[in-house]
Amino acid sequence: MEELKSFPLSEVTLHSSKSDCWLTIHGKVYDVTNFLEEHPGGEDVLLESAAKGDATNDFEDVGHSSTATSMLSSYLIGTLDRSSSKKGDVGQQSSNGVKNVAAKTATLERQVSSSSSSMRKFIVPFISLVVAFVAWYYYSHSGKKACCSHH
Numbered sequence: 048m049e050e051l052k053s054f055p056l057s058e059v060t061l062h063s064s065k066s067d068c069w070l071t072i073h074g075k076v077y078d079v080t081n082f083l084e085e086h087p088g089g090e091d092v093l094l095e096s097a098a099k100g101d102a103t104n105d106f107e108d109v110g111h112s113s114t115a116t117s118m119l120s121s122y123l124i125g126t127l128d129r130s131s132s133k134k135g136d137v138g139q140q141s142s143n144g145v146k147n148v149a150a151k152t153a154t155l156e157r158q159v160s161s162s163s164s165s166m167r168k169f170i171v172p173f174i175s176l177v178v179a180f181v182a183w184y185y186y187s188h189s190g191k192k193a194c195c196s197h198h
């Protein structure tokens with residue numbers, strides 16, 4: 048068996064066009080050029096993920112079926128070179144670092160925005176409950192007064 052080639056992330060992101068598209072998922076590099084038009088989720092999402100670099104989160108977020116996961120192997124061309132420790136690769140490594148930080152920031156931003164939207168989802172019914180309780184309290188309180196002043 049031929050040994051798989053190892054590519055630095057900076058090289059994978061160079062292949063992000065319709066005529067040449069590579070994706071990185073779980074540390075493996077896939078050439079999905081021929082799959083672009085067949086992808087049920089459309090080619091644009093694949094091209095976006097390819098340009099970003101690591102597509103693992105994008106792939107997982109969709110909740111792809113096991114069929115989709117097993118399709119991956121037919122597009123495998125290599126593995127991701129995480130160390131990038133080759134001589135003369137230092138510049139590339141630092142640019143990878145910058146990209147990683149950018150990716151992490153993007154993920155964090157996504158998490159914050161999704162948590163704030165779920166906060167909103169929680170706060171709206173909570174406020175309605177408080178309003179309902181206050182209304183009920185005043186209603187029953189004034190009702191009690193009316194009732195007790197009778198006696």
Ligand code: HEM
Pocket residue numbers: 070077079086087088089092093096102105106109110111112113114115116118119122
């Ligand atoms: C080589 C990598 C990929 C393969 C083989 C693949 C395969 C598939 C398959 C077979 C489906 C149909 C539903 C299913 O079986 O789960 C699908 C749906 C989808 N894929 Fe991918 N996919 C890949 C990468 C990606 C990436 C990187 C994204 C980025 C966001 C993506 C986004 C989507 C979306 C949004 C759908 C849903 C379409 C719908 O339900 O209308 N896919 N994909």
